Amino acid sequence: MNQLQSLKISLDSFLYQTEKIHHHLQNRSGTFDPGSIDLDYKLYCQQYNAIREFTHNLPGGETIDMLKKRMAGLPAITEFDFRHEPSGFSLDVILPIVGEWLKDTFTTGKLQEKMEDIYRGLHTIQFMLKGLTNSQVAD
Numbered sequence: 001m002n003q004l005q006s007l008k009i010s011l012d013s014f015l016y017q018t019e020k021i022h023h024h025l026q027n028r029s030g031t032f033d034p035g036s037i038d039l040d041y042k043l044y045c046q047q048y049n050a051i052r053e054f055t056h057n058l059p060g061g062e063t064i065d066m067l068k069k070r071m072a073g074l075p076a077i078t079e080f081d082f083r084h085e086p087s088g089f090s091l092d093v094i095l096p097i098v099g100e101w102l103k104d105t106f107t108t109g110k111l112q113e114k115m116e117d118i119y120r121g122l123h124t125i126q127f128m129l130k131g132l133t134n135s136q137v138a139d
Contacts, residue, residue: 003058007051014047045079 017039024037055071058064 003054007054007058010047010051010054014051017044017047042079045077045081048077 020037021039021044052071052074055068058068
């Protein structure tokens with residue numbers, strides 16, 4: 001088996017995992033939890049880097065050089081890219097809740113101010129009506 005056949009077999013196997021991740025990310029926007037698709041992201045990164053290095057070390061040739069150039073043009077990926085931080089999940093869940101809470105607090109605050117103004121205004125009107133009705137009774 002020559003090096004290109006070895007690379008092809010490795011890429012076929014690796015591509016399956018890549019498609020699995022890609023489809024998961026496309027179907028579930030938002031947070032990404034590697035555990036939700038049964039992914040060992042450390043091993044995935046090791047395989048990716050090994051394939052890139054293997055491709056880089058292939059003996060030259062016009063076709064091989066194009067292959068190397070394409071592989072070198074792919075983005076680097078590390079374990080950090082897959083790291084699932086609870087804070088990221090929390091932001092997706094908690095931030096909208098906090099936003100709603102702040103909106104409700106602001107709306108409630110405005111409502112409280114209006115009700116306070118109405119309350120005072122109605123008391124003033126009631127006091128004025130008492131004065132007017134008492135003066136009419138006296139007349």
